[in-house]
Amino acid sequence: MSEPPAPTVPASRGEPHAEASTAALPGPLTPGPAGPLVLGIETSCDETGIAVVRGLDLLADVTASSMDDHARFGGIVPEVASRAHLEAFGPTLEAALERSGVRLEDLDAVAVASGPGLVGSLTVGIAAAKALALALGLGLYGVNHVIGHVAVDALVHGEFPEEFIALVVSGGHSSLLLVRDIATDVVELGQTLDDAAGEAFDKVGRLLGLPYPGGPHVDRLAQRGNAEAIAFPRALSRGKDLARHRYDFSFSGLKTAVARVVEGFEDAGVEVPAADVAASFSEAVADVLVTKTLAACGEHGVTTVVIGGGFSANSRLRELAAERFAAAGVELRLPPIRYCTDNGAMIAALGSAVVSAGATPSELDITIDSGMPLTQILAAS
Amino acid sequence: MSGRTALSLPDAEATQALGRGLARVLRAGDLVVLTGALGAGKTTLTQGIGAGLRVRGRVSSPTFIIARVHPSEVGGPDLVHVDAYRLGSLDEVDALDLDTSLEDSVTVVEWGAGLVEPLAQDRLEVELVRPRGGEGHQGREAHLRGVGARWAQVELTGLLQ
Numbered sequence: 269m270s271e272p273p274a275p276t277v278p279a280s281r282g283e284p285h286a287e288a289s290t291a292a293l294p295g296p297l298t299p300g301p302a303g304p305l306v307l308g309i310e311t312s313c314d315e316t317g318i319a320v321v322r323g324l325d326l327l328a329d330v331t332a333s334s335m336d337d338h339a340r341f342g343g344i345v346p347e348v349a350s351r352a353h354l355e356a357f358g359p360t361l362e363a364a365l366e367r368s369g370v371r372l373e374d375l376d377a378v379a380v381a382s383g384p385g386l387v388g389s390l391t392v393g394i395a396a397a398k399a400l401a402l403a404l405g406l407g408l409y410g411v412n413h414v415i416g417h418v419a420v421d422a423l424v425h426g427e428f429p430e431e432f433i434a435l436v437v438s439g440g441h442s443s444l445l446l447v448r449d450i451a452t453d454v455v456e457l458g459q460t461l462d463d464a465a466g467e468a469f470d471k472v473g474r475l476l477g478l479p480y481p482g483g484p485h486v487d488r489l490a491q492r493g494n495a496e497a498i499a500f501p502r503a504l505s506r507g508k509d510l511a512r513h514r515y516d517f518s519f520s521g522l523k524t525a526v527a528r529v530v531e532g533f534e535d536a537g538v539e540v541p542a543a544d545v546a547a548s549f550s551e552a553v554a555d556v557l558v559t560k561t562l563a564a565c566g567e568h569g570v571t572t573v574v575i576g577g578g579f580s581a582n583s584r585l586r587e588l589a590a591e592r593f594a595a596a597g598v599e600l601r602l603p604p605i606r607y608c609t610d611n612g613a614m615i616a617a618l619g620s621a622v623v624s625a626g627a628t629p630s631e632l633d634i635t636i637d638s639g640m641p642l643t644q645i646l647a648a649s
Numbered sequence: 650m651s652g653r654t655a656l657s658l659p660d661a662e663a664t665q666a667l668g669r670g671l672a673r674v675l676r677a678g679d680l681v682v683l684t685g686a687l688g689a690g691k692t693t694l695t696q697g698i699g700a701g702l703r704v705r706g707r708v709s710s711p712t713f714i715i716a717r718v719h720p721s722e723v724g725g726p727d728l729v730h731v732d733a734y735r736l737g738s739l740d741e742v743d744a745l746d747l748d749t750s751l752e753d754s755v756t757v758v759e760w761g762a763g764l765v766e767p768l769a770q771d772r773l774e775v776e777l778v779r780p781r782g783g784e785g786h787q788g789r790e791a792h793l794r795g796v797g798a799r800w801a802q803v804e805l806t807g808l809l810q
Contacts, residue, residue: 313713384714386714439713440713440714461707461709462692462693462709463709467712474687475687521688523687523688524688527686528688528782531781533782535781639706639714639718
């Protein structure tokens with residue numbers, strides 16, 4: 269861009285009094301027929317994502333990532349991530365506005381991921397969102413990052429059915445949800461008791477000596493291996509464990525089993541068959557995820573599943589889900605990979621849904637919630 | 650400084666039971682440093698501590714969000730569960746701006762060895778050892794060592810009872 273855009277913040281209104289600013293807070297919106305024009309801000313981990321949607325139309329989606337910085341450290345470093353968000357925020361916002369052809373003053377609402385995620389990272393996004401909402405006189409909607417991973421699919425595949433099952437799998441989450449209304453009614457059926465699916469992949473990547481983040485490397489390696497070479501355990505899938513944890517996951521024991529198999533080869537002085545280990549491990553993870561999701565469909569009489577989150581990029585999960593869901597007559601809605609990883613579009617999509625449902629905006633004093641429960645769609649003070 | 654206590658943990662339930670036993674002796678301001686290879690049972694032990702302290706929320710791996718605060722449900726200390734694998738020092742735990750102070754909480758740091766020693770004169774070190782590779786059994790061993798005046802008089806041998 270040749271020159272910085274003219275400031276669009278209204279001229280100083282002086283120091284607002286607490287009562288005055290509360291009284292001036294915008295109420296629920298009545299969007300036009302094309303739906304509300306919503307800015308979505310996502311900074312829960314290491315991507316700075318900003319997007320603009322009108323209703324279910326994605327007008328722009330821009331992402332800056334600090335992953336290259338983290339790769340040097342072998343993991344996400346909170347301080348590096350929050351500094352990167354600060355630096356990336358302005359240019360990312362400008363790019364999103366330019367690509368969408370939308371001016372800040374045209375917006376109807378500002379949505380921001382208020383949790384769960386890294387404290388320092390979330391703080392940057394929510395501070396920026398509050399400043400924009402206050403300066404523009406718009407409603408602020410602090411929304412749940414994990415539900416955003418589900419909501420984004422409506423931008424790709426259109427309106428959601430009345431009721432569906434959502435599987436959200438990423439480096440930080442593995443959750444099975446029953447969604448009756450993406451804006452108002454989400455029930456958590458189960459989640460991981462220990463490691464998230466993506467986290468287990470990253471740790472197995474470390475065990476196999478692959479670079480960080482290990483997930484994609486393990487996935488690529490697995491495609492060359494024999495998935496039946498090693499019988500890895502399917503946790504919480506039988507008897508008493510299954511009865512107690514019908515829709516919960518556990519990947520910690522599987523990770524330990526992989527560690528011991530790898531050590532067994534090393535101790536025997538045999539080269540580790542890394543591709544077979546990766547393939548057998550991937551199969552165990554995908555099998556449990558797909559089996560439990562289908563069981564939830566059966567129990568709740570639901571015929572649509574949405575899969576979201578960064579780990580839904582995993583090739584074996586996509587393959588196995590497509591195969592088994594088709595056989596069971598369940599419709600699988602799986603967004604393209606670029607919408608599965610963290611981005612602004614998912615937050616704008618959920619913001620749009622929440623605004624369209626007539627929700628009252630969040631108060632301007634909401635804080636981030638790094639452990640935000642999945643049943644909470646909109647942040648409360 | 651107390652000596653080292655070794656405890657045998659035949660299964661994951663025993664690891665959780667040790668956590669509950671530890672919760673009986675842990676007080677606000679205490680620091681527990683957990684070490685052990687991937688899969689040794691660090692998160693499982695912390696789950697037991699959380700159950701014993703009666704804190705809110707499911708104790709699972711904190712790797713993604715680095716640190717998680719579990720508020721007490723019974724007016725006791727909160728549990729701060731930290732994965733220090735990617736942290737440069739424990740100073741950064743304070744910098745994480747958690748909604749609780751470490752003086753009012755029991756802080757459990759996984760992968761904290763080598764990071765926290767300069768900061769904490771009193772700490773309980775717990776090393777979990779799991780069998781390697783092809784060894785047949787599933788059991789773990791816990792090695793406990795209290796460091797500093799806080800732990801000088803604390804009896805650690807009966808924690809599994």
